[in-house]
Amino acid sequence: MSLITNHMPTAELQKLDAAHHLHPFTHGHDLGKKGVRVITRAKGVTLTDSDGNDYLDAMAGLWCVNIGYGREELAEAAARQMKELPYYNTFFQTTHVPAIALAERLASLTPHDLNHVFFASSGSEANDTNIRLARTYWEAKGKASKRAIISRKNAYHGSSMGSASLGGMAAMHAQGGMPIPDIHHIDQPYWYGEGGDSDPQDFGKARARQLEEKIMELGADNVAAFIGEPIQGAGGVIIPPDSYWPEIQRICDEHDILLIADEVICGFGRTGNWFGSETLGIRPHIMTVAKGLSSGYQPIGGSIVNDEVADVLSGVDFSHGYTYSGHPVACAVALENLRILQEEEIVTRAATGTAPYLAEKWATLAEHPLVGEAVTCGMLGSIALTPHKASRAQFAAETGTAGLICREQCFGNNLVMRHVGDRMVISPPLVITKAEIDTLVERAWTALDRAHAELNDKGLMKAAS
Numbered sequence: 001m002s003l004i005t006n007h008m009p010t011a012e013l014q015k016l017d018a019a020h021h022l023h024p025f026t027h028g029h030d031l032g033k034k035g036v037r038v039i040t041r042a043k044g045v046t047l048t049d050s051d052g053n054d055y056l057d058a059m060a061g062l063w064c065v066n067i068g069y070g071r072e073e074l075a076e077a078a079a080r081q082m083k084e085l086p087y088y089n090t091f092f093q094t095t096h097v098p099a100i101a102l103a104e105r106l107a108s109l110t111p112h113d114l115n116h117v118f119f120a121s122s123g124s125e126a127n128d129t130n131i132r133l134a135r136t137y138w139e140a141k142g143k144a145s146k147r148a149i150i151s152r153k154n155a156y157h158g159s160s161m162g163s164a165s166l167g168g169m170a171a172m173h174a175q176g177g178m179p180i181p182d183i184h185h186i187d188q189p190y191w192y193g194e195g196g197d198s199d200p201q202d203f204g205k206a207r208a209r210q211l212e213e214k215i216m217e218l219g220a221d222n223v224a225a226f227i228g229e230p231i232q233g234a235g236g237v238i239i240p241p242d243s244y245w246p247e248i249q250r251i252c253d254e255h256d257i258l259l260i261a262d263e264v265i266c267g268f269g270r271t272g273n274w275f276g277s278e279t280l281g282i283r284p285h286i287m288t289v290a291k292g293l294s295s296g297y298q299p300i301g302g303s304i305v306n307d308e309v310a311d312v313l314s315g316v317d318f319s320h321g322y323t324y325s326g327h328p329v330a331c332a333v334a335l336e337n338l339r340i341l342q343e344e345e346i347v348t349r350a351a352t353g354t355a356p357y358l359a360e361k362w363a364t365l366a367e368h369p370l371v372g373e374a375v376t377c378g379m380l381g382s383i384a385l386t387p388h389k390a391s392r393a394q395f396a397a398e399t400g401t402a403g404l405i406c407r408e409q410c411f412g413n414n415l416v417m418r419h420v421g422d423r424m425v426i427s428p429p430l431v432i433t434k435a436e437i438d439t440l441v442e443r444a445w446t447a448l449d450r451a452h453a454e455l456n457d458k459g460l461m462k463a464a465s
């Protein structure tokens, strides 16, 4: 058995990876031929690969490293906890201090009466929990017919059978028999892409009213919950018109439907407040958290429910739980992450200093000939690529062709920026400095120039008819 280390040549590592490692959301044979990128270390907002190249990580990993890479305090918290109590479960009427402390901290950080946490190890697990939790809640209230959950097309809620069914990703539903029964999808509040000539606020309201229409169609007695990301992340950083969420809230309240805010991306400072629900004015009964909870240093997530939901649920034996629900090392690392975010005022400083600066700089990308719109909310941003700015046209080529070209040009220019179809998205660590934002936007502009040239060369700057 050979020892595989950081010091191996990249080609060797790539060969081994292609031989034995199946990657998420990847065409394995294509990647095997091309050779995978091997990331070896990271510090602050910078990643280093096995050839020694540095990249500005404008995605904070996968929307999660809010605190930035390389915080030793988190490594020390993990080591301390591993020495003291590396594992114990929270089943069978037991608990441990890290789970108690983290649940208490989350109760105090979240708004309103969201005071009770059911732990998971990921956003997918937490959203699976939410399906069972919402239905069990209504069963306990004697309304077992309330089972349906309404979500949106192009939503992302995870990759397990339950959470991917909640999600509205057509490509995911096309594989493996999804969605599971009793999950319904309405249209998304994506004015730029789907609003045509309508007024954005009217459009936002109309898209929200689809929820009411769907409830009427199914019967309110059959609907358990609505789930939505305050701002759709993996769907392309789609910031809804201001009219959208207040209308969704009204509809959920009037029809006695639980409102689940999926805060997996929007939570922990991403949108300028601790939670996206605060930024967008949502009062959820249940919140899904993960990612920024530990800044990705440990896998942990959870469902945070309000007093009333917890009270009803506490009246039954909820037959649900994971081996790693409230894992002590993950909880200890999350606690240390939250301590630093609070004590160093990272959320506040991003909201008042660097996020407004990002908004100003990012907006300049809208002047690029390839860009139809450039938007931000806190430390989330996106741009729409277009062959024709004035009409907000889509490309004639298959959706994602231009986005992929742009993403590769970003990598080639030492910038990690993800593409979602033909939108480019960013979600940098909250600790990014103004100088690093300058670098990010300069590199993005150069990558856009190169992508534009490549699209022209390939004859792809054509609008869909």
Ligand code: PXG
Binding pocket: 062, 121, 122, 123, 124, 125, 127, 156, 157, 158, 159, 229, 233, 234, 262, 263, 264, 265, 290, 291, 301
């Ligand atoms: N909800 C939301 C809103 C998410 O963004 C999940 C749930 C699922 O979390 P886990 O921890 O199970 O992955 C997510 C995850 C992408 C990408 O390419 C986005 C996510 C995950 C992987 C890739 O944008 N979001």
